[in-house]
Amino acid sequence: MSDISTQLIHHPYKPPAGFDAVNPAVQKSSTVIFPTVAALRQRDWKHKTGYTYGLHGTPTTFTLEERIATLEGGQFCTLVPSGLAALALVDMALLRAGDEVLIPDNAYGPNKTFAQHELAGWGVSFRYYDPMQPADLAAKLSGKTRLVWLEAPGSITLEFPDLPALVAVVQAHRDVHPQGIVTALDNTWGAGIAFNAFALGADISVQALTKYPSGGADVLMGSVVTRDEALHHLVHFCHMRVGYGVAGNDAELVLRGLGSxxxxxxxxxxxxxxxxxxxxxxxxxxxxxxxxxxxxxxxxxxxxxxxxxxxxxxxxxxxxxxxxxxxxxxxxxxxxxxxxxxxxxxxxxxxxxxxxxxxxxxxxxxxxxxxxxxxxxxxxxxxxxxxxxxxxxxx
Structure with a gap:
């Protein structure tokens, strides 16, 4: 390596291991280097046992995912570029043409408009229900219903629904539904602090990490958390296919915000x-x-x-x-x-x-x-x- 440009790219020095600090190190990468062809072929990113490509995770994003899962009382977490991206990811992962999604009438507006435009264009129907009336949800569940969104409290008007009652309505219908129905909660307001989404019965908890976990009004990010591995894989593999990724520096900001x-x-x-x-x-x-x-x-x-x-x-x-x-x-x-x-x-x-x-x-x-x-x-x-x-x- 006589040329300085080659020497700078392939420099042999490696810093010693063992550096530890209050804040995790920030790893920023698209390309991940493999030591051998065998390692390239065998490396598994799906269970956080290795690294293959920046979109599939880095030490920084894996660390943030684990901490958000703990915050929510869940087990599996997927990071996305915004809260709205988290909502859209759940829709895309779970819904197919001919399915139906039910959305609270007081839900976050972009969740509704995504259904009105993108989902409707893909052949997915939607209806709104009154979240303060579990009987209204029960009346609107059908054989086509695949996903029920929950939100607590309602966006803008802040009504607080009876989440266990709504989940019970879905569960009663789920028992006779040929494909099952998933409940997904927009838990940005609760943030894993005011209540535990899974203890109240939700299958999926979504947050805009833009809000409380960040706290600085200077980063966009979202998360999708589950306790069920099969459900997590539906979400996570869709995440891979649509190419959602979060930047290492953005993950750093959210990790820093979690402490306070x-x-x-x-x-x-x-x-x-x-x-x-x-x-x-x-x-x-x-x-x-x-x-x-x-x-x-x-x-x-x-x-x-x-x-x-x-x-x-x-x-x-x-x-x-x-x-x-x-x-x-x-x-x-x-x-x-x-x-x-x-x-x-x-x-x-x-x-x-x-x-x-x-x-x-x-x-x-x-x-x-x-x-x-x-x-x-x-x-x-x-x-x-x-x-x-x-x-x-x-x-």
Whole structure:
């Protein structure tokens, strides 16, 4: 090797083994090198016993998968580039033309639009059910149903369903279903902390690791966790075929966030409950939606099944305030910034037109605003809300 370019690529030095640190090393690779042809042919990535190609895992991604599986109380984890990718992966792995999927009417919007466009185009039918009425789910299950999505609480409106009751409905139908039915839970809100998805009966638990596990509002990632190896293989082999992969540096950010996750969850939970109770006293507001508040839809179920609540709350203004005033309220906020996502350090808000995004009846006439409570001082956030409530009177 006389040429420096060759020497730099094939340099013989290898650092000594045994380096250990608080944070795992970051391994970034597409190509994995094999010592022999026999090793290349025999290497198995399916059970995390070896490495074959970057898409199939690195020491960094294997480490993150194992920790997310532990967080969720599961056994097997597959990482994907976003929370939405995790939802889509489950659909693609389990559904075929002629199958049907049932989705909560208050589910995360992109889960619904993926069914409306991609799944429908592939010959998979879908229907929405009222997650607060297990009887409605029971009435809509059919011989074509292959997958039932669950979400707790509902996106935007934060109703907390009776997950064991919904799972029991599916189980009763599954016993006579020729192919069986899988239940998959969007557990981003619970995050493996508020409740255990598998203890409540879910077959699959999906998270947007973008939210609480990351915590920094600077990385996109998702996970699919199961306890059943055969179900995991359906998901994991589909993951291989569609070419989903996550970057080593992104996995590093999520691994770093996991260490403070329970502390951040508890702090944001406490701050959110404080602000929710204060908002209930404000004369402009018709309702405050938060599972830990008495009177919020599904509160008794949350109280029975959960040990914590996340950073989300929604408020509904009284019907006398037109949308222009609601928008003025949002624009007047200084610490709460307008932006999607949640569970990061900065507080956020977004106004929503609820009747436009659901089919089940919505009992309120006023505008809704959803908040994500960040890590700012609660007194500062309360003062910001108070100032914005005052400002909306003058629109």
């Amino acid at each position: 996750m329970t502390l951040r969850y508890a702090a944001q939970d406490s701050a959110t409950r404080t602000l929710a109770a204060w908002l209930q006293q404000q004369p402009q507001i018709e309702a405050v939606l938060h599972p830990a508040l008495a009177g919020s839809p599904g509160h008794a179920t949350w109280q029975r099944d959960c040990t914590a609540a996340a950073c989300l709350l929604s408020i509904v203004f009284k019907a006398g305030y037109p949308q222009a005033q609601v928008d003025r309220f949002c624009d007047s906020l200084q610490l709460f910034r307008l932006g999607y996502s949640w569970a990061g350090p900065m507080s956020l808000c977004v106004p929503y037109d609820v009747p436009a995004i659901r089919t089940t009846p919505w009992p309120f006439q006023g505008g809704l605003v959803r908040f994500s409570i960040g890590l700012e001082a609660v007194a500062d956030l309360q003062a910001d809300l108070a100032n914005a409530l005052a400002a909306m009177q003058y629109s």
